[in-house]
Amino acid sequence: MNNVNHVLIQNGTIIDVENGSSFIGTIEVLEGKIRKVYKQGDLLPTGIGVQDAEGKYIIPGLIDMHCHINEGYAPHFVAAGVTSVRNTAGNVTALKRLIHASNDAPTPRVYSADRMIDGSPGQWGPTSFGNFVTDNPEEARKEVERQVKAGAKFVKLYGWIKPDVMEAAVDEAKKYGLEVSCDLLNSKEVTALDAARMGVTWFEHASGFAQEIYKGWNPLVDQSEWSHINWDEPDKEKIKALCEQMLTYNVKLCPTLVLFDQVNLFPEIWKPNNAVIESTYSETGLTKQWESLSQHAQGLKEKNGFIGKFTKEVAKTYFEMGGTVVAGTDTPALMWTFPGMALHRELELFVEIGLSEMEALQAATSKAAQSIGLTDVGSITPGKIADLVILNENPLENIEHTKTIHRVMKGGKVYTQEEILSHIPSDEFINELMKEFMEEWGEVTV
Structure with missing residues (x-):
């Protein structure tokens, strides 16, 4: 129209x-x-x-409060009713076209972090345009300063970061009034409570809670040594006690329940029949990624899926205590986290854990916007x-x-959804954009 x-x-x-x-x-x-x-x-x-x-x-x-957007599938979000996204790590320079798109563009508004800051050797490899790896607190401070100048809206820390590096990054971010987010799913040295005490505000995937309750545990250790943990029946009392402590720091959770849910459901994944899902299957890069990971589904269940019920209990408990819990997906991470559509499954899961329909909607609209200070959506x-x-x-x-x-x-x-999906760019266009970005990024000191 x-x-x-x-x-x-x-x-x-x-x-x-x-x-x-x-x-x-x-x-x-x-x-x-x-x-x-x-x-x-x-x-x-x-x-x-x-x-x-x-x-x-x-x-x-709707607002997806945890995703990793790319121009190639950006229209899928809007076609699914997701008009804003919080991009939790990537590269703001690579996303500048999306970030500065016209108000009525068929792509979502993007509130983005820059590349994640991780500890050595880097869960995603050595330093690149998408991650910065360091065990040096001063290097972390300089990276935060660079990200601020590049236009980052918040800072994202990753699970192998050293405690002193985290502390330095948080302190530097505070100088610029930026919140700090962390993904501690695979953290070996920092727990959720450690990070909260240092001033981290956002806990993606409600991560780090398990490491605090079960000191010494993480998904990468030999799980046979932790067979006494019943992940199917999370310890509600321990979770409640930890949530009470976390609430005193006013932290915010984005549990991304759909991320774990799709792994646990495989091969019977959540896959509603509609135009957006159908179009997603034409995104060969995404489907190849998911199909490749699906070959390792059992390993992913053992490494990530098993913690899904624990994460649900954390999210439910923290919400019931009055804590901030918002809806996000981690699209396109792990398997079949369909851009835009995955947020609808997240809302279903929010209702399954006890939120009302209105409360679930608020977690992806008004409360989501309020949680990051967006006053115009x-x-x-x-x-x-x-x-x-x-x-x-x-x-x-x-x-x-x-x-x-x-x-x-x-x-x-x-x-209409079809009109939005007609704006999906060609592979050739995306490749050209990536080439231009890499040339521009090559001029940046990493």
């Missing part, structure tokens, strides 16, 4: 995630922003284009950017209905 500067989305059921309610009403959109929200019976302006939403349900654009409120998803069925009755997408509005522009 053509861009319409002034439009009424009329007579739909508006889901107000900020107030936890819903009502039939009309949304006035002007120049890409929500101008006004009308309730049924209010006098509506005339002479404006109308998008009829009678019988439909309108939610804010996350709810259907006057003044905010008009990122909306129009659904055919009510997600408050069944969270699975978030998948029943009728239209997506991005920055005031209305799209």
Whole structure:
């Protein structure tokens, strides 16, 4: 559809995630922003284009709070109703086209970290454009400073980082007002409580909790020595006690339950039948990656999948205590974490662990936005950017209905899923972008 500067989305059921309610009403959109929200019976302006939403349900654009985006599959997110993403490590220079895309582009808004900071020898290999490996605190400080200048919105630390390096990186990030995130899934020296005490704010995958409860354990050690741990029945008392301590540091969790869930479900993975999933299968790079990893499914179950129930218990407990728990996917990590669509499965898993449908939606909209200080997205409120998803069925009755997408509005522009997917770039275009980036990156001191 053509861009319409002034439009009424009329007579739909508006889901107000900020107030936890819903009502039939009309949304006035002007120049890409929500101008006004009308309730049924209010006098509506005339002479404006109308998008009829009678019988439909309108939610804010969803936010994937943990992913690793690439231009090649960026449109898949928006086609799935995910209009913003938090990119937890990558390279902000490589993502500059996405970061600075037009307000109504068929790609998501990107809030991104730069390359992750890890300890030697580096879980993803030596220093590159995607990771920085060091055991030197001063080098970590300089890297944080470089990332700030490059435009990073937060700093990401990885699991083999040394304690003194973590402390230095956190201290340096604080000078610039940046939050620090960590992935401690494979951490050998730092636990979640250690990191919280140092000032780390974000705990991706709710990681490091197991290392704190079971001192000396990590997924890479001989698991036969830890056979006394019953991962299928997590120790709720120990988890509760640790969550109480973590709450005093006001940390935030993004548990990425779908990451573990797809491993545990394999080969019967979650794979709904829709246009976005179908299109994803044409992304040969992604499918080849997942198919290759699927050959090692049993090993992945033993290394990562088994901790899924523990992570669910951590997320559930921390949420019930009032802690911040938001929805993310780690797309395209491990197996079949479909861009955009995986977030819908994450919401289903949030409801499975005890959140209401409204609370699950809030974890991917208003509370997600609030958790990183985004004030212009996350709810259907006057003044905010008009990122909306129009659904055919009510997600408050069944969270699975978030998948029943009728239209997506991005920055005031209305799209069908097919229109968004038509913007998927060619492999040749992506290769050319990568070539240009590598030439530019070669001029940067790493």
